[in-house]
Amino acid sequence: MRDVVQVNKLLLLGKLTASLVHEIRNPLSAIKLNLDYLNMAQDDLPTDLKEIVSESLDAFDQVSFLIEDILDFTRKSSEKVHQVNLDYIISRCLKIISVNARMNGVAIEKEIEATLPNLSFNKNKLMQIILNLLNNAIEASQESSKIIIRAYKKNCEKNNFVILEVQDYGTGIKPEDKEKILKDFYTTKNQGHGIGLSVCKKLAEELHAELFFDSVFGKGTTFSMKFKIE
Secondary structure, eight states, rough: HHHHHHHHHHEEEEEEEEHHHHHHHHHHHHHHHHHHHHHGGGGGGGGGHHHHHHHHHHHHHHHHHHHHHHHHSSOOSSSSSSEEEEHHHHHHHHHHHHHHHHHHHHHEEEEEEETOOEEEEOHHHHHHHHHHHHHHHHSSTTOOOOEEEEEEEEOOOOOOOEEEEEEEEESSOOOOGTTTSSSSOOOOOOOOOOHHHHHHHHHHHHHEEEEEEEETTEEEEEEEEEEEEO
8 A cells, every 4th residue: 555655646746747847937938038138139248248148048948958858758648659769769868867867976878879770669658668767777876887878779580679778887686686676566675666667568568679687786787678670
């Protein structure tokens, strides 16, 4: 029962976050209008003030893009299939997760093969998987550690695949926990709720992808997804 209450709390928090983001957009729009007005009069501004206005406009764009990404992610997933550029989706996820990574002192590196084909699946489901895996990797990592997210093509005898990996150098998974780690409500975290990885597994199945992992306790974990290329 306590697990259900905690899950409900997290779902409620997600709804409140989406509402809060909507409210933030209104004052941000007013700030943007004032910055645009100042920018129109930049010929009359001193050099240092021009730089401040320019930097503020750049910062506004970053916040605006982040808000749109969060709103897009929090919308209820449809079954719509998209032509997805994996590098683009990963970049969007990294924008969303960047604050959490920075607060925990963890660097995230991206290694994406340049010639990856576009894939056909639901982009919001994929984003949810990637964000869950990145968040878990951050929680498993020590400060000043790093995480690598990579994607590459793998050619096999009968089929070709795209492999997506999230690798951390954190605590790793104990051997006795490996068979249970993808099950509902199983967690080794003091404040975990145990649904993140099971949700990833379910969503991966809906995307007709395979989710698996390799972990050495005390050295780190790599979660991988394998997408078949038609």
